[in-house]
Amino acid sequence: MAQQVISSAPPRRARGLQAQRWLWTAFFLGPGLAYFAIFHWLPVLQSLVYSTQRWTLLTARSGNRPFVGLLNYELVLQDEVFWQVAKNTLVYTFFTVGGTVLLGLLVSLALSELRPRLRDASRTIIFLPVVVSLVGASIIWKWLLDYSYGLVNLFLALFGLAHIPWLTDTAWAMPAVIITNVWKNLGFAMVIFLAGLLQIPTTYYEAASVDGAGPWQRFWHVTLPLLRPTTLLVTVTQLIIAFQVFTPVYVMTAGGPGDATKVLVQYIYEQGFEFYAMGKATAMSLLLMVAILVISLVQLRLFGRADIE
Amino acid sequence: MITRRNDHTSAPEVARRRVISWERLFLAIAAHLVVGAFVVISLMPFIWMLSTALKEGPEILVVPPDLIPKRLAWENFAAVMEKAPFLRFYLNSLIQGIAATFSTVLIAAMMGYAFAKYRFRGRDLLFLMVLSSLMLPEIVRIIPVYLMITDWGWQDSYTALIVPELVTGFAVFLMRQFILGVPDELLDAARIDGASELRIWGQIVLPLCTPALAALTIFRFNHNWDNFLWPLVVIQRPDMRTVPLGLAILQGDYQTVAYHHAMAATLIAILPVVIVFLLLQRQFIRGIALTGLREG
Numbered sequence: 001m002a003q004q005v006i007s008s009a010p011p012r013r014a015r016g017l018q019a020q021r022w023l024w025t026a027f028f029l030g031p032g033l034a035y036f037a038i039f040h041w042l043p044v045l046q047s048l049v050y051s052t053q054r055w056t057l058l059t060a061r062s063g064n065r066p067f068v069g070l071l072n073y074e075l076v077l078q079d080e081v082f083w084q085v086a087k088n089t090l091v092y093t094f095f096t097v098g099g100t101v102l103l104g105l106l107v108s109l110a111l112s113e114l115r116p117r118l119r120d121a122s123r124t125i126i127f128l129p130v131v132v133s134l135v136g137a138s139i140i141w142k143w144l145l146d147y148s149y150g151l152v153n154l155f156l157a158l159f160g161l162a163h164i165p166w167l168t169d170t171a172w173a174m175p176a177v178i179i180t181n182v183w184k185n186l187g188f189a190m191v192i193f194l195a196g197l198l199q200i201p202t203t204y205y206e207a208a209s210v211d212g213a214g215p216w217q218r219f220w221h222v223t224l225p226l227l228r229p230t231t232l233l234v235t236v237t238q239l240i241i242a243f244q245v246f247t248p249v250y251v252m253t254a255g256g257p258g259d260a261t262k263v264l265v266q267y268i269y270e271q272g273f274e275f276y277a278m279g280k281a282t283a284m285s286l287l288l289m290v291a292i293l294v295i296s297l298v299q300l301r302l303f304g305r306a307d308i309e
Numbered sequence: 310m311i312t313r314r315n316d317h318t319s320a321p322e323v324a325r326r327r328v329i330s331w332e333r334l335f336l337a338i339a340a341h342l343v344v345g346a347f348v349v350i351s352l353m354p355f356i357w358m359l360s361t362a363l364k365e366g367p368e369i370l371v372v373p374p375d376l377i378p379k380r381l382a383w384e385n386f387a388a389v390m391e392k393a394p395f396l397r398f399y400l401n402s403l404i405q406g407i408a409a410t411f412s413t414v415l416i417a418a419m420m421g422y423a424f425a426k427y428r429f430r431g432r433d434l435l436f437l438m439v440l441s442s443l444m445l446p447e448i449v450r451i452i453p454v455y456l457m458i459t460d461w462g463w464q465d466s467y468t469a470l471i472v473p474e475l476v477t478g479f480a481v482f483l484m485r486q487f488i489l490g491v492p493d494e495l496l497d498a499a500r501i502d503g504a505s506e507l508r509i510w511g512q513i514v515l516p517l518c519t520p521a522l523a524a525l526t527i528f529r530f531n532h533n534w535d536n537f538l539w540p541l542v543v544i545q546r547p548d549m550r551t552v553p554l555g556l557a558i559l560q561g562d563y564q565t566v567a568y569h570h571a572m573a574a575t576l577i578a579i580l581p582v583v584i585v586f587l588l589l590q591r592q593f594i595r596g597i598a599l600t601g602l603r604e605g
Contacts, residue, residue, distance in 0.1 A: 021427070024506045028423035032416045033435065035475045040442045043453035050453070107347050113340035122344050124590050126351045131586040131593070133535045135553040136579040139560050140354045143361065143568045149370055151357050183350065188597070195598035215336055244446050247537045251557050265448045265538070272452050273542060285449045296444040 044289075047282040055278040065279075072283040081259060081267065082284065089264040092178060092249075093242040099182035101235055104189025105227075109219070111190070112197045123194065127187035134184065138251035141180040142167065170260040173253050177261055180248055189234045196230035197223070236299040240292055264288055362386075362572040369569050385573040389559075392570075395577050397548055398555040405470040405551060406533040413529045414522055416476040421484025422510050426496065436485070442478035447538060455542050465546045474533065480525055487521040488514055524596030527589060534582060552578050 051072050053065040076082050107126060111119050129137060144151050145166035153163040166176040200223065208218045246265040249255060255262030264284065272281030356376070361369055362385055364378040389395070424436050454473050463469040491514055499509045515522070540554045550558065556578045560571045586593060 022429070025423055025427050025429050027506075028419040028427075028510070029435070032420040032439075032476055032481065035416065036439055036442060036478075038457075039454055039473050039475070040445060040450060040478075041438065043450045043457075044445065046453035046456075047449055103347075106343060110340040110343035110347075113336055114344060118344075122348050123594065124587075125348050126344075127590070127594060128355070128583070128586065129351055131531055131582055132579045133553050133556075133582065135535075135537055135557045136575045137354075139556070139571055139575050140358050142560075143572065144354055144357060146568070149372065149374070149568075151353070151374070154373065183354070186347075187351065191594050191597050215332060240444070244448065246448075247553075247557075250537075251560070265446075268448050268452075269538070269542075273455075278452055278456075282449075282452055285446065285452065288446050289444075289449050292444055292446055 047286055050278055051283040051286055053279050055276060055280075057276040068279070072279040073287075075280055076283050076287070081262075084259050085262050085264050085267045088174065088260070088262060089243060089245070091174060092181075092245055092261075092263060093239060095175075095178045096181045096185070096242050096245075097235060097238045099178065100185040100189050100238055101231065103182060103186045104234065105193050105231070107186065107190045108193035108197055109223070111194055123191065126190055129184045130187040132184075134247045135251055137184050138180060138248040141176070141183070142252050145176050145179075167253055168257055170257050173257060173261045177248055177252055180252065181242075181245070184248075185238065189238070192230055192234050193227065196227050200226050232299070236295065239295055243288065243292055243295075358572045358575055361569055362576045364569050366567065366569055382569065385569050386577065389570055389574045389577060392562075393555050393559045393574065394548065395552070395555065395574070398550055398552045398578075399581070401467075401470075401549060402534055402552040404467055405536075406530050408467070408471045409474040409533045410526055410529040412471070412475045413477060413480050414525050417480035417484045417525065418515060418518065418522065419510070420476070420481045421486075421488050422514055424481070424485045425488035425491075426493070426514075436481075439478050439481050443482070451539060451542055458543060464543050465549050469543045470540060470549075470551070473539065474536070477529075480529065483521055483525060484518065487518045491517050520596075523592055527593050527596055531582070 050065075052067055052069060054068045054071070055065055111123060111126075114122065145153070147153060147163055147165050147168065150166070152166070157163065164172055166172050204222050204226075205218055208222050213221065244265050245263050246269065249261050249263050249266055253261045255266055265288070268281045268284045268288070271277045271284070360374075360376055360378065363381045363383070364375075364385075365380065365382045368375065368378060420439070424432065424439075450473070458464060458469050458473070463472075495513060496509055499513055504512075535553060536551070537553045537557065540551045541557075544550055544554060547555075556574055559574050
């Protein structure tokens with residue numbers, strides 16, 4: 001009898017423990033998973049559905065939205081403005097990310113040559129634009145780039161250069177937005193690069209010097225290969241953010257002049273919230289999602305899976 | 310090290326060292342010039358903002374511009390506050406920022422603990438699904454979530470500002486990575502002593518994750534304070550505007566003329582963030598170096 005009790009007790013207790021463990025798992029994960037389900041995963045499915053429906057201002061609230069198959073996608077791909085906007089977004093992304101990464105690298109290399117105290121103080125100042133709100137930074141730069149009274153044109157005039165119609169000319173508006181964002185973001189790239197640079201053991205450089213390597217060779221053969229993972233991380237995270245640019249364009253140029261600086265998220269916002277063409281808007285947002293997914297998968301490939309584990 | 314002790318250095322060796330010291334000097338000068346230039350470029354827009362914000366209307370059109378205004382026009386701030394209730398915007402931003410930051414840290418720490426320390430079926434798949442939200446563009450969520458929120462009658466409320474931002478995939482990822490580093494033996498010892506899971510989480514795991522919690526708090530608050538697209542979509546009532554939304558709408562109203570007012574408003578909007586950053590800059594920069602990311 002005693003033996004029976006002993007032999008039956010462990011399974012029951014184990015079952016109790018298991019139930020308890022399950023409860024704790026549910027307790028810690030439940031609220032968060034519910035949030036992700038309702039506000040992340042469900043919206044993707046809803047977008048898929050909405051993008052196959054005809055939406056107009058009148059039908060949006062009535063729920064009477066006929067299924068139209070892939071018509072919205074067709075409309076998007078036939079839409080000249082969409083291609084213009086996609087091109088703008090690519091141009092913006094390429095130059096903003098390129099400028100941010102290259103200048104961030106340059107500044108971090110220069111900072112790494114400075115004495116620690118001066119380095120830390122300079123780093124703080126160059127980082128300052130990163131924390132300032134994007135709306136605020138955009139308004140400041142709108143004023144800096146003012147045609148007649150902006151500091152940038154007045155500065156260029158010192159060298160005899162003509163005033164540039166930064167925000168009112170189709171050729172100059174996009175560079176203006178790019179300059180603003182490179183100014184805002186480069187401090188972020190700089191901090192990550194600097195952290196990477198300071199981790200490279202000085203013995204590597206000493207060894208390279210003993211072998212007769214000059215500064216350029218040391219940079220090319222020691223620094224750059226060792227910064228490769230950092231560069232990839234900065235580039236990919238910046239790419240994902242840049243693809244979704246909205247605020248600086250909205251504030252500085254409102255997409256103009258014409259559609260010269262209109263970007264994808266802004267076009268989706270207009271179509272969805274100003275014209276209630278939610279079908280077309282969700283179709284475009286899903287295309288953007290696919291683009292970002294592709295970038296992220298390329299990133300996974302380049303980094304190797306080890307980095308997420 | 311070895312050559313330094315050697316007194317009998319050969320002529321080529323001396324020449325090589327001279328080259329190196331010239332090289333050093335050149336590099337040092339170039340580095341100082343580059344850093345100096347970027348310090349100026351980083352600061353100048355802020356100085357220009359401050360200078361313009363304190364000028365009288367006509368003085369902003371003077372060429373060449375004065376750096377220091379002839380008379381400090383403090384009344385610009387009063388004029389701006391009259392046009393837009395920035396104190397109310399501050400309050401809205403604070404409520405939204407604090408609530409969303411607190412919920413992010415809390416939920417991410419809870420989920421991170423379960424993902425790092427519990428074994429259950431489907432764990433890796435669930436974690437991957439949470440991570441996938443990192444690649445999900447905000448705009449994809451915004452349209453369906455907006456329709457949901459308006460269906461529930463939540464527009465123009467703090468709930469609408471806060472609830473879609475409760476936690477992020479990145480925050481969960483960061484907490485899981487940190488909690489993975491907490492030794493299992495520590496948790497098992499506490500379990501043998503009869504501590505409940507909640508207590509283990511709150512009194513053992515969380516204190517060991519302070520750097521991650523601090524980094525997350527700072528990023529998330531900064532990110533929320535900066536949030537623009539979602540408030541723009543979901544807030545119509547002027548008194549529910551957050552600081553960036555209020556600022557953007559105000560400058561839209563000004564059009565191009567009154568830049569002294571626009572700069573005064575911008576200064577009001579960014580000053581708290583600048584002050585908080587200067588106080589916490591060490592933690593902020595360490596947090597970025599620690600996580601490699603700034604998004605909360």
